Amino acid sequence: MARPPSTSALVRLDDTSSRNVSIEDSDPPRQRLRRLRRGLVWLVFVAPVVCAVVYNFIIATPRYASEISFVVRSSQGARDRLSIVSLGQGGGVGVADDSEAVVAYLQSRDVLRSIDRDGLVTRTFSGRGLDPIAAFPSLLTGSSREDFYRHFQGYVHSEFDRATDIIHVQVQSFTAADAQEIAQRLLSASEAMVNRLNQRARANLVGGAERDADQASRQLESVLARMNEVRNRDRIIEPELDAGASVKLQSGTAAELAQIEVQLDQTLRVAPQSPLIGQLRARRSALESQLGRQIGATAGGNGSLADRLRAYEELAAQRDIAEKQLMASSLQLSSAQAGASRQQLYLEQIARPNLSDEARYPRRWLNLLMTILVSGCLLWIASSLAELVFDDE
Known part of the structure; x- marks a missing residue:
């Protein structure tokens, strides 16, 4: 059976441990580390948490x-x-x-x-x-x-x-x-x-489509205005109607002249001494003169119907082109408006x-809670870094 240590031995052990603690307490790096840890606790953890409590529960609106x-x-x-x-x-x-x-x-x-x-x-x-x-x-x-x-x-x-x-x-x-x-x-x-x-x-x-349509519309209006000026100046209402009336008048005069020619020829054969021959000849001469004037008024010289219709027909061609341009611009505008609406x-x-x-x-x-978690993480990181620094010393 083992004998318990003597009282003197226990005293010596206590003296040794007390001397070690005294040496450790007198170690300057350890003291600075403990002071630094206490400062970090207050600075990194306690102060932010207290500020969070004060602001969130007292000050915050x-x-x-x-x-x-x-x-x-x-x-x-x-x-x-x-x-x-x-x-x-x-x-x-x-x-x-x-x-x-x-x-x-x-x-x-x-x-x-x-x-x-x-x-x-x-x-x-x-x-x-x-x-x-x-x-x-x-x-x-x-x-x-x-x-x-x-x-x-x-x-x-x-x-x-x-x-x-x-x-x-x-x-x-x-x-x-x-x-x-x-x-x-x-x-x-x-x-x-x-x-x-x-x-x-x-x-x-x-x-862009609206501008093109407006330009085509203005161009058509300009052409129509010039056509109206030509009508008033040359006294032309509708070229087709005027030409048709002139041709119809010439046809009537020519037909009447042909009848007079036939009647005169018959009279000369049947009754060469008839006084009607002079009248027929005079009427034939008048019809020939009238037909010549009608033909001259229709074509062949300055001021004739053909000469007066030339400017009108040029404007009519420009009108057709302007109308087609306006129609194309209007279709483009309608398509653009439909696309914009979609x-x-x-x-x-x-x-x-x-x-x-x-x-x-x-x-x-x-x-x-977030403040506590973040402050705790920062405190742990700062304490770990401080301990590494003092361990190196």
């Missing part, structure tokens, strides 16, 4: 949220109404680009200028009782217009879901009514943006701006 959702569609797909199947299929590339343009507009300075036209947004962030981080202007948020734009971006969140083609917008404010009003103004601004996109697309598609964009609302019943932000417990 409650914020209400209002959300809207809408889809930018084209008239070409208007027959495909909103459904789970159509949302799952997504839209075309053009509509997706237009949706992203609307999202970019919602994040721009122009939309802030539009919805703050009466100072609503400015009054919202400059109201009394707001915490220093939420209020504007302040020492933390700045005072310039650019600072206000960046500050406002933290309270408006917009995103485009390519899988469903839906644009989601969330607006945060310090009262439920202000959040709803700002969201409604953003929705109206988005509709105005879509209308401007339609106007630009229509101007690009229809503008590409017409419109905004289809899915969720209207809601009036929140309770403040959703800040998320106090979530913020506190």
Whole structure:
């Protein structure tokens, strides 16, 4: 059986351990490491957590949220109404680009200028009782217009879901009514943006066709005006009718002249001494003279019908060309208008701006938990680095 150690041996062991502890306590690197760890605990963990508790549960101003959702569609797909199947299929590339343009507009300075036209947004962030981080202007948020734009971006969140083609917008404010009003103004601004996109697309598609149609119409009007001048100057109503009447008159005169010739020939054979022969000869001479004048008035000289119709026929040819150009331009314009109508964009609302019943932000417990996790990770990293540094010493 083993004999227990003597009392003197135990005393010697206690003295040895106490001397080791004293040596360790007197080690300067170890003391500095412990002091550094205590400082890191207060600086990296305790102080951030205390600040998070104070801000989230005491200082932070409650914020209400209002959300809207809408889809930018084209008239070409208007027959495909909103459904789970159509949302799952997504839209075309053009509509997706237009949706992203609307999202970019919602994040721009122009939309802030539009919805703050009466100072609503400015009054919202400059109201009394707001915490220093939420209020504007302040020492933390700045005072310039650019600072206000960046500050406002933290309270408006917009995103485009390519899988469903839906644009989601969330607006945060310090009262439920202000959040709803700002969201409604953003929705109206988005509709105005879509209308401007339609106007630009229509101007690009229809503008050129309209200019061509107007030019063809003016050209036709100019030709018709010159034709009217020619009619009044040369006393021509309708060339075909005038020519037909002249030919008909010549035909009648020629026929009458032929009858006189036959009658004169018969008379000379039957009764050469008849006094009627002189009358027939005189009438034949008059008819021949009349026929010659009629032929001369129709063609063959200056001032004749053929000479006067030449300028009119040139204008008639120009009129036909102008009418064909106007018809082609009108068809092109109709086609461009139909294409513009098919590409017409419109905004289809899915969720209207809601009036929140309770403040959703800040998320106090979530913020506190995240602060604890981040501070704990930073504390562990800092402590590990400090221990490595002192171990090297």
